[in-house]
Each structure stands twice: as structure tokens, then as C-alpha cells.
Amino acid sequence: MYFDNSATTLHKPDALKEKFIELLNTNDLGNPSRSGHIKSQNSMMGIFQTKKDLAKLFHIANPNDIALTENASFGLNFVIKSLVKENGHVITTTTEHNSVLRPLYQSGAELSFIDFDEKCNVDFDKIPELIRENTKFIITNQASNLLGNVNDLDKIHAYAKKYKLIMIIDIAQTAGCLDLDISKYPNSIFVFTGHKSLYGPSGTGGIIKNGDFDFSNVFSGGSGVNSFDKNHPLDFPAVFEVGTSNFISQIAMDASIKFILDEGIDKIHQHLKEITKRFYDGIKDIEGIKIYSKKPEGEYSPIVSINLKDMESSELALILDEKYDIQTRPGAHCAPLIHEHFATEAQGIVRFSFSYFNTDEEIDNAIEVLREIAKEY
Numbered sequence: 001m002y003f004d005n006s007a008t009t010l011h012k013p014d015a016l017k018e019k020f021i022e023l024l025n026t027n028d029l030g031n032p033s034r035s036g037h038i039k040s041q042n043s044m045m046g047i048f049q050t051k052k053d054l055a056k057l058f059h060i061a062n063p064n065d066i067a068l069t070e071n072a073s074f075g076l077n078f079v080i081k082s083l084v085k086e087n088g089h090v091i092t093t094t095t096e097h098n099s100v101l102r103p104l105y106q107s108g109a110e111l112s113f114i115d116f117d118e119k120c121n122v123d124f125d126k127i128p129e130l131i132r133e134n135t136k137f138i139i140t141n142q143a144s145n146l147l148g149n150v151n152d153l154d155k156i157h158a159y160a161k162k163y164k165l166i167m168i169i170d171i172a173q174t175a176g177c178l179d180l181d182i183s184k185y186p187n188s189i190f191v192f193t194g195h196k197s198l199y200g201p202s203g204t205g206g207i208i209k210n211g212d213f214d215f216s217n218v219f220s221g222g223s224g225v226n227s228f229d230k231n232h233p234l235d236f237p238a239v240f241e242v243g244t245s246n247f248i249s250q251i252a253m254d255a256s257i258k259f260i261l262d263e264g265i266d267k268i269h270q271h272l273k274e275i276t277k278r279f280y281d282g283i284k285d286i287e288g289i290k291i292y293s294k295k296p297e298g299e300y301s302p303i304v305s306i307n308l309k310d311m312e313s314s315e316l317a318l319i320l321d322e323k324y325d326i327q328t329r330p331g332a333h334c335a336p337l338i339h340e341h342f343a344t345e346a347q348g349i350v351r352f353s354f355s356y357f358n359t360d361e362e363i364d365n366a367i368e369v370l371r372e373i374a375k376e377y
Contacts, residue, residue, distance in 0.1 A: 001325065001327070001358075001362045001365060001366060002327045002355075002358075003326060003327060003328050003353060003354060003358070003362075003366065004328055004329045004353060005196065005197070005354055005355040005358075006145050006196065006302075006303055006329070006351060006353030007196075007329055007353070008195045008196060008202060009195065009197065009199050009355050009357075010327075011199075012199050012200075012201075012256065013255065013256055015255040015256070015258065015259055016199065016252060016253075016255045016259070018255070019251075019252045019254070019255035020201070020248075020252045023248050023251060023252055027039075028042050029043045029247065029248070029251070030042070031043065031244055031247075032044045032046075032047055032244075032245060034244070043251065046247070046250075046251035046254070047247060047251060048063060049251075049254055050250055050251060050253055050254040050257065051063035051066045051068070053254050053257040053258060053261065054066055054208075054257055056261060057257055057260060057261060057265070058175075058180055058181070058182045058190070058208060059180075059181040059183050059184075060182050060183055060208065064236075064237065065210065065236070065237075066206050066207070066208050066237065067206055067207045067209075067236060067237030067239075067240040067241050068204070068205070068206045068237070068241060068245060068250050069205045069206050069207060069241075070204070070205060070246060071193045071194075071195070071202075071205040072099060072191050074205065075191035075192070075193075075206060075207045075240075076099045076100055076103060076168075076170060076191050077099070077103050077218065078218050078219070078240045079168055079189055079207060080100070080103035080104060080107060080168070081103055081106070081107065081218045082215045082216050082217075082218050082239070083136075083137070083168075083214070083215065083216075084103075084104065084107040084109050084137060085107070085136075086108035087109075087134060088109045088110070088134055088135075088137070089110040089111075089112070089132045089134045089135040089136065090104060090107075090109050090110070090111050090112070090137045090138075091111075091112050091114065091127060091130050091131075091135060091137070091138045091139070092104060092111060092112070092113060092114070092138070092139045092140055093113060093114045093115070093116070093122050093140045093141075094114070094115045094116065094337035094338065094340075094341060095122060095141060095144035095146075095147060095149070095335070095337070095338055096139075096170070096335070096337065097145055097172070097334050097335055098334040098335070099170070099172075099334070100141070100170055101336070101337070110132075112130040113337070114126050114127070114130070116147065116149070116341070119294065119295070120149040120292075120294035121149060121294075122140070122149065124151070124152065124156050124159065125155075127156075127159040127163070128163075131163050135163065135165060136165060136166060137166050137167075138156060138160050138165050138166075138167050139167075139168040139169075140156065140168075140170070141169065141170040141171070141173065142169055142170070142171045142173070143174045143177075143303075144173065144338065145172070145173050145303070145334070145335060145351075146293065146303065146305045146338050146349060147292070147293050147294055147303070147305070147338065148276070148294040148300045148301050148302075148304065149293075149294045149300065149301070150174065150178065150299040150300060150301055153169065153180075153184075153185065154184075156169075157184075157185045157188065161186075161187070165187075166187055166189065166211075166213070167185060167187065167188040167189070168188070168189045168190075168191070169185075169188065169189070169191070170191055171191065171192045172191070172192060172193045172205075173197070173301055173303075174197070174301060175192040175196070175197060175198050176197030176198040176265070176268070177197045177265075177268070177269060177272055177301060178265070178269055178299075178301075179265045179266060179269065182210055183210065186210055187210070187211040188209075188210050188211065189207060189208070189209050189211075189213070190207070190209075190210075191205070191206070191207050191208075192205055192206055192208070194206075194253050194256070197355070197356075198253070198256055198257065199256040199356075200252070200253035200256040200257070201249040201252055201253060202249070203246045203249050204246065204249050204250055207237075209236060213236075215236060215239045215240075216234070217232045217234065218240075219232075219240075219242050220232035220242065221242045221243045263356075268356045271356055272301075272302040272355075273296065273300065273302070275302070275354050275358055275360065275363050276296050276301075276302045276303070276304060276354055277296040278360060278363050278364075279304055279352060279354070279363045279367065280293075280295070280304050281296075282363070282364070282367035283304070283306065283370050286370055286371055288308050288374045288377075289307075289370065289374060290307045290308075291304065291305070292305040292306065292307075292344075293305040293306075302354040302355075303351060303354075304351075304352045304353075305349045305350070306349070306350050306351075306352070307344070307347060307348075307349060307350060308350075308370075308373065308374060308377065309374075310347070311347075311377060312330075312347060313330035313331060313347055313348030313349055313350045314330045316373070317329070317350055319373060320350075320369065324369045326369060328350050328351060328352055329350070329351045329353070330348050330349070330350050330351075331349075332345070332349075333348075333349065333351060352366070
């Protein structure tokens with residue numbers, strides 16, 4: 001039973017597998033935007049079709065407002081290192097992944113952190129008291145990779161608009177789980193990955209912009225245009241689409257996007273909520289289990305984070321894997337400030353994260369396994 005979907009989804013739509021086989025067996029795809037021949041154009045059109053369906057999924061009008069990257073980490077590094085300057089001030093949260101934290105630390109900008117409460121809610125109403133003359137950005141996730149929370153983007157954006165901030169949102173944990181209308185959020189940038197709840201291949205992700213931004217070069221190389229210029233183009237998406245892309249995977253990902261569109265994201269979201277609540281309710285009264293993630297009420301993501309007594313998280317995960325063939329994620333989860341909040345730096349946390357392809361039977365089996373382990377240890 002695979003419950004490590006927040007790291008990467010293991011089960012993919014059959015259509016993705018079929019599309020990969022089709023693309024790998026064809027001789028019709030060349031290097032996109034590097035040549036004028038028909039095989040190059042085929043790749044370009046395949047990538048554009050993926051962008052068109054991503055635009056439909058995220059409710060944006062222009063597919064050219066999407067830049068495709070290798071994953072969310074690349075996208076967040078591109079955006080933060082392109083826009084955040086040393087003399088600026090950024091408001092962020094203690095729930096961030098290192099893909100946000102490390103680029104921010106490297107930027108040299110002043111940082112202010114908003115913490116979360118006992119219900120795993122981030123208090124964004126603190127934004128006004130953190131505003132400074134040089135505050136330029138609010139950067140946060142829509143949902144953390146440990147807490148199961150879902151942040152209120154309407155509230156965050158209202159503050160961003162009031163204080164003339166650029167809103168940058170990491171949607172690695174929510175893209176494909178929640179219906180997100182990016183058209184509602186002007187002057188904002190969203191960064192996603194393809195291999196988690198979009199059920200796409202690894203090595204895929206991207207940046208979606210809603211507005212005009214003064215992007216600078218982070219990485220330079222082949223662009224297919226303006227080859228005699230000493231600097232890489234600054235126009236979007238070319239500014240972030242450097243060199244030969246992972247075009248086979250980017251084209252194949254469209255099969256996963258179409259699966260979500262055809263299945264219906266509301267149906268997917270409802271199933272994820274139901275199995276997450278089923279698991280939470282099934283383990284919450286097991287003696288020795290400590291739950292760190294949000295109680296499944298209102299809006300929440302498909303994550304339940306736990307420990308068992310004082311057992312090392314790696315030990316519990318190893319027992320689950322080797323004895324019961326249940327895969328989870330132990331350790332620090334690239335979210336150091338969350339672990340500092342809970343004082344679990346040494347113990348770590350075991351994360352169960354669910355997929356649309358997980359079943360009620362799998363959930364019930366995992367609950368019984370945890371009961372058995374708790375009695376034995």
C-alpha cells in the first residue's frame with residue numbers, strides 16, 4: 001500500500017502510460033524551438049497542448065502565461081531568485097518547504113515569518129503588522145507538505161492587493177487536488193510540480209503568472225531566438241525555459257491533465273477528503289499515536305502526519321514497509337521550521353499522504369496495521 005503520494009504519486013492514469021509508449025515509439029518529435037522542420041514543430045505543438053490543458057485546469061486565459069520547468073523546486077528558485085532582491089522584505093511562513101526557504105535565505109532579503117496555531121492554521125491576519133516600507137512579497141504555500149492545512153488564498157491576496165505586494169504561491173501539494181482559479185488573483189505567481197497530484201511524470205512542473213513582472217535572468221543558455229544577444233531573453237516564458245526541455249515528459253503530461261479534467265477535479269477532491277478523514281478518524285484514538293496534522297474539518301489536504309510514542313519516525317516507517325508493505329515518508333520532510341515548532345527535529349514525523357487511486361480498503365488495512373504495531377511496541 002503506497003501512502004507517500006506527497007513525495008510523488010506512484011499510481012498514474014493508464015492514459016499516461018499509453019502516451020509515453022506512443023511518444024517513445026514515434027520518430028516524429030524533434031528538439032522543440034531549436035529547428036524549423038516538422039518534427040521540431042510537432043514537439044512545440046505537443047508542449048503547447050499541455051499548456052492549453054493546464055490553462056483550462058487552472059482557469060487562465062493565455063497558455064503562454066505558463067513556463068514549464070523540471071519541477072516546483074526549479075520553478076520556485078527561478079521566481080524567487082529572479083524577483084527577490086537583497087534590499088527587499090518578504091513575508092512568509094514557518095510552514096514552508098526548503099524550496100521556498102533556501103532561495104529566500106540566499107536572496108539576502110529581510111524575512112518575516114508567520115507561525116501556525118494548534119489547529120494548523122496560519123494567521124495571515126498578522127500581515128498588516130509585518131508590513132515595512134520595503135515589503136515587496138508575500139510568499140507561501142497553498143498547503144504545507146506536513147500539516148494538511150489549506151491556506152485561504154482570497155484572504156492572502158486581499159492583503160497583497162491592499163499593500164501592493166506580489167503574491168507567490170507554492171501549489172506543489174494542491175495542484176490536482178483542489179480546483180484553483182488563478183484568474184482571481186492578479187499580480188500573482190503560482191508554482192506547481194507535475195509528478196504529485198497532477199499524476200504526471202517526474203521532471204515536470206512549471207510557473208504560472210497572472211500579471212506582468214520584471215523578471216531577470218537566473219539561468220542562461222539556448223533559447224532558440226535572439227542567438228546573437230549576449231543575454232538570455234527576458235520575455236516570459238522564454239526567460240525560464242532555457243535549453244532543451246524535458247519535452248517527452250512535458251508532452252506526455254497532457255494525458256494526466258486530461259484525465260483530471262475528464263474525471264472532474266471536484267470528484268477527485270471529494271474522494272481525497274473522504275479517505276483522509278476515514279484514516280484520521282480510524283487512528284486518532286489508538287494509544288500512543290500523536291497526530292500533528294489538521295483535523296479533517298472544513299478544507300484540508302490529503303495528509304495525516306503522526307508519530308507513535310517515542311519511536312523514531314524512521315523505525316516506524318521501516319516496520320510499515322518491511323513487515324506490512326506500506327510505504328510512508330519519515331524524517332524531516334524538507335520543512336525544518338515545522339519540526340522546530342513541534343520539537344520533532346530528532347524524532348522526525350511519519351507522513352501518510354493519499355492519492356485518488358487509494359481505496360477505502362487500503363485505508364482500513366493501514367488503520368488495523370497501526371493498531372497492531374501500537375499494541376506490540
